[in-house]
Amino acid sequence: MAKVSGSGLKRRVRVEIDLGALVRNYAKIVEHVKPMRVLCVLKANAYGLGVGPYAEALAKAGCRDFGVAEPFEALELLSVLRRGKCAADVQILSSILPDEIAPMVKAGVILPVTDLATAKLISDAARMAKTTARVHFKLDTGMGRLGILAKDALETIRAVKKLPALDCEGIFSHCPMAYDPKDPFTKRQIKLFKSIVAACAKEGISFRKVHMAASDAINNFPATAKSPFTMVRTGINLHGSFDPYGRKALKVEPVLSLKTRVAQVRELPAGTTLGYGRTWCLAAPTKVATISAGYADGLPLALTNRGFVFIGGRRCKIIGRISMDYTTVDVSDVPGVKAGDEVVCFGSCGRDSITPDDWAELKGTHAYDVICSLGSRVQRVVVG
Numbered sequence: 431m432a433k434v435s436g437s438g439l440k441r442r443v444r445v446e447i448d449l450g451a452l453v454r455n456y457a458k459i460v461e462h463v464k465p466m467r468v469l470c471v472l473k474a475n476a477y478g479l480g481v482g483p484y485a486e487a488l489a490k491a492g493c494r495d496f497g498v499a500e501p502f503e504a505l506e507l508l509s510v511l512r513r514g515k516c517a518a519d520v521q522i523l524s525s526i527l528p529d530e531i532a533p534m535v536k537a538g539v540i541l542p543v544t545d546l547a548t549a550k551l552i553s554d555a556a557r558m559a560k561t562t563a564r565v566h567f568k569l570d571t572g573m574g575r576l577g578i579l580a581k582d583a584l585e586t587i588r589a590v591k592k593l594p595a596l597d598c599e600g601i602f603s604h605c606p607m608a609y610d611p612k613d614p615f616t617k618r619q620i621k622l623f624k625s626i627v628a629a630c631a632k633e634g635i636s637f638r639k640v641h642m643a644a645s646d647a648i649n650n651f652p653a654t655a656k657s658p659f660t661m662v663r664t665g666i667n668l669h670g671s672f673d674p675y676g677r678k679a680l681k682v683e684p685v686l687s688l689k690t691r692v693a694q695v696r697e698l699p700a701g702t703t704l705g706y707g708r709t710w711c712l713a714a715p716t717k718v719a720t721i722s723a724g725y726a727d728g729l730p731l732a733l734t735n736r737g738f739v740f741i742g743g744r745r746c747k748i749i750g751r752i753s754m755d756y757t758t759v760d761v762s763d764v765p766g767v768k769a770g771d772e773v774v775c776f777g778s779c780g781r782d783s784i785t786p787d788d789w790a791e792l793k794g795t796h797a798y799d800v801i802c803s804l805g806s807r808v809q810r811v812v813v814g
């Protein structure tokens with residue numbers, strides 16, 4: 431268990447990140463989409479888990495393409511890679527603002543071209559820095575969020591190709607519904623994107639990196655991992671989680687275990703009500719453990735009276751409303767349980783397991799939300 435530096439104290443709540451499982455998941459994705467390149471998406475501090483260990487482990491495993499959402503993430507990731515002497519590409523996948531361009535060009539970050547005006551600014555910055563900026567055209571084929579509209583794509587690409595100091599190495603797009611393998615909208619998006627790539631090829635414009643698939647499409651639209659595509663992007667599958675809908679074609683394994691400790695164990699009489707709102711009333715005398723984790727640590731309120739944790743090798747039901755720092759659970763079946771004992775909030779216990787995806791189902795959300803909601807008090811601990 432990790433110590434808080436200097437004090438000798440151990441954090442109560444921690445998320446253990448199994449880097450062995452992470453690397454195995456990466457290898458499975460690489461194998462599944464061969465011969466595509468696999469870009470690992472480590473935006474938002476690797477979905478809140480800590481970009482350093484993720485980047486180091488994935489770079490050691492052979493990853494040469496990383497994606498982030500914005501400039502600070504790009505710089506942080508680059509410094510991790512440089513420290514590890516790894517020459518991998520770092521790419522901003524979303525947007526770039528005028529005042530952010532020069533430092534990004536100087537740092538060698540691959541930038542998205544979302545319109546002609548941005549491309550001109552990137553070209554100017556690259557000329558000023560006496561360098562060549564690598565860029566990817568970001569096409570909006572139906573995501574409705576960012577990028578060059580499909581109808582303007584060819585004209586914009588032609589114009590940008592004429593600008594100096596740019597290496598237009600890539601073209602990409604993103605899908606909003608690729609978790610549904612039958613979704614006609616995604617099929618139309620893929621067709622549209624391919625038609626733009628083909629029209630470019632007809633004019634002699636080719637790209638080294640052509641990509642559309644994120645985890646959803648990798649699992650549900652195999653066409654996005656075949657020519658003309660040359661790369662896929664993966665985020666949530668690296669952590670062993672999936673979108674709640676659609677196929678789970680990849681056999682990835684859980685990477686994360688959220689653990690805490692028992693704060694107190696008490697025998698409470700029938701009729702006792704537990705916690706805020708008095709949402710649970712004990713029907714019989716019950717042994718109740720109060721565990722040291724609550725919604726500030728990322729336990730969804732939706733686990734109230736419905737979720738489970740593992741204590742002493744047993745599944746224990748959450749009874750009473752989750753509060754900010756503490757949660758009450760029924761430990762009647764756990765012999766000898768006492769304050770300080772380990773609690774597995776999600777993770778495995780023998781052959782049984784509770785995953786972020788299970789929590790997501792109870793909360794009516796997706797695993798991204800659960801993983802990104804782990805609180806700042808939760809210590810990120812690398813194992814494996």
Ligand SMILES: Cc1ncc(COP(=O)(O)O)c(C=O)c1O
Binds near residue numbers: 604646663666667
């Ligand atoms: C442009 C882009 N590509 C890839 C990803 C990674 O998605 P996933 O975690 O579903 O693989 C995201 C995440 O939102 C994204 O915005």
